[in-house]
Amino acid sequence: MTRLPVILAITGASGAPYAVRLLEVLATHSVPTWLLVSTHGWRLLAQECGLKDDRELKKATGGDWASVRVFDDSDRGAAPASGSARTAGMVICPCSMGTVAAVAHGTSRSLIERAADVVLKERRKLILVPRETPLSLVHLRNLALAAEAGAVVLPAAPGFYHKPAKVSDLDPVELMRREVTPEVYREVRELWKAHSMAEDGRDIAGLIATLTPDCVYEVLPGGARWEGHAGATRFYTELLAAFPDVHFDLQNIIIGPQGVCEEAKVTGTHRGTWLAYPATGRRVEFRVVIFFPWDLARRKFTGERVFTDLSGLAG
Numbered sequence: 001m002t003r004l005p006v007i008l009a010i011t012g013a014s015g016a017p018y019a020v021r022l023l024e025v026l027a028t029h030s031v032p033t034w035l036l037v038s039t040h041g042w043r044l045l046a047q048e049c050g051l052k053d054d055r056e057l058k059k060a061t062g063g064d065w066a067s068v069r070v071f072d073d074s075d076r077g078a079a080p081a082s083g084s085a086r087t088a089g090m091v092i093c094p095c096s097m098g099t100v101a102a103v104a105h106g107t108s109r110s111l112i113e114r115a116a117d118v119v120l121k122e123r124r125k126l127i128l129v130p131r132e133t134p135l136s137l138v139h140l141r142n143l144a145l146a147a148e149a150g151a152v153v154l155p156a157a158p159g160f161y162h163k164p165a166k167v168s169d170l171d172p173v174e175l176m177r178r179e180v181t182p183e184v185y186r187e188v189r190e191l192w193k194a195h196s197m198a199e200d201g202r203d204i205a206g207l208i209a210t211l212t213p214d215c216v217y218e219v220l221p222g223g224a225r226w227e228g229h230a231g232a233t234r235f236y237t238e239l240l241a242a243f244p245d246v247h248f249d250l251q252n253i254i255i256g257p258q259g260v261c262e263e264a265k266v267t268g269t270h271r272g273t274w275l276a277y278p279a280t281g282r283r284v285e286f287r288v289v290i291f292f293p294w295d296l297a298r299r300k301f302t303g304e305r306v307f308t309d310l311s312g313l314a315g
């Protein structure tokens with residue numbers, strides 16, 4: 001089946017990192033993509049991401065642009081300007097208020113504006129990711145006009161429910177939209193197997209090899225936190241010092257494009273201090289649910305979030 005191209009337009013509103021991330025996901029999934037960047041889109045890519053040209057943008061989005069075709073925004077005769085060139089639709093991310101106005105009024109003075117006009121007239125999907133604050137009545141009216149004409153207005157307004165610790169946690173691509181392809185499933189499963197085998201073999205270097213350099217380990221609800229490869233090494237060293245015979249007995253596992261979630265029964269002899277719990281010398285058993293978030297671009301786990309009740313460790 002031939003997949004129709006998605007038009008991705010990047011215009012001069014703040015939020016260039018959203019565009020870079022979106023393009024990275026499209027390119028790494030080999031989604032046919034027609035890329036259009038306005039003059040001010042480039043200005044924002046340079047200012048917010050340090051990316052000056054196609055070559056740098058390509059490198060920042062995974063390096064493989066086999067599915068990406070670049071168009072010059074001044075070329076109003078290029079394929080995206082014509083309704084007969086079939087596309088899956090268009091995303092303008094980020095979308096300046098200037099471009100919102102142009103879309104709302106069908107001005108078509110650049111390839112981006114014309115492509116959006118075509119997408120609307122052909123009743124294809126147009127997604128606008130506007131960024132401006134505060135919004136004037138002009139902005140609001142233009143957004144309403146675009147929405148009335150069929151555009152989806154999707155402001156870059158990330159939720160904070162998952163307590164993001166860094167900007168990259170504000171992933172603009174909703175995790176839920178990731179596809180569970182057999183390849184991704186196998187890759188995540190193999191990574192988890194490598195991680196677990198290293199854990200069983202007390203092979204800390206092997207464990208670290210499955211983690212991104214900025215990985216984070218957390219034990220919740222207490223909130224204890226270890227950062228980076230050095231932090232992950234400390235997490236395991238401290239765990240193995242506290243429970244030299246620690247054993248994870250896997251009860252359940254879910255593998256998906258967001259990572260792995262496992263439920264396990266942990267047993268071990270409490271020989272050293274673990275978090276706030278001094279050694280009891282007792283044989284202990286507790287249940288854990290561990291989430292291993294998987295980084296789509298770097299193809300490794302970004303750490304572990306361990307949910308457990310450690311009150312049984314109290315002396």
Ligand SMILES: Cc1cc2nc3c(=O)[nH]c(=O)nc-3n(C[C@H](O)[C@H](O)[C@H](O)COP(=O)(O)O)c2cc1C
Binds near residue numbers: 010013041131
């Ligand atoms: C550093 C910088 C940041 C800007 N941020 C925004 C913004 O967040 N939202 C917006 O609507 N316009 C913003 N602008 C203004 C637009 O870039 C400007 O209106 C431009 O003409 C839009 O053209 P384009 O839509 O063809 O890219 C910004 C401009 C600069 C130079």
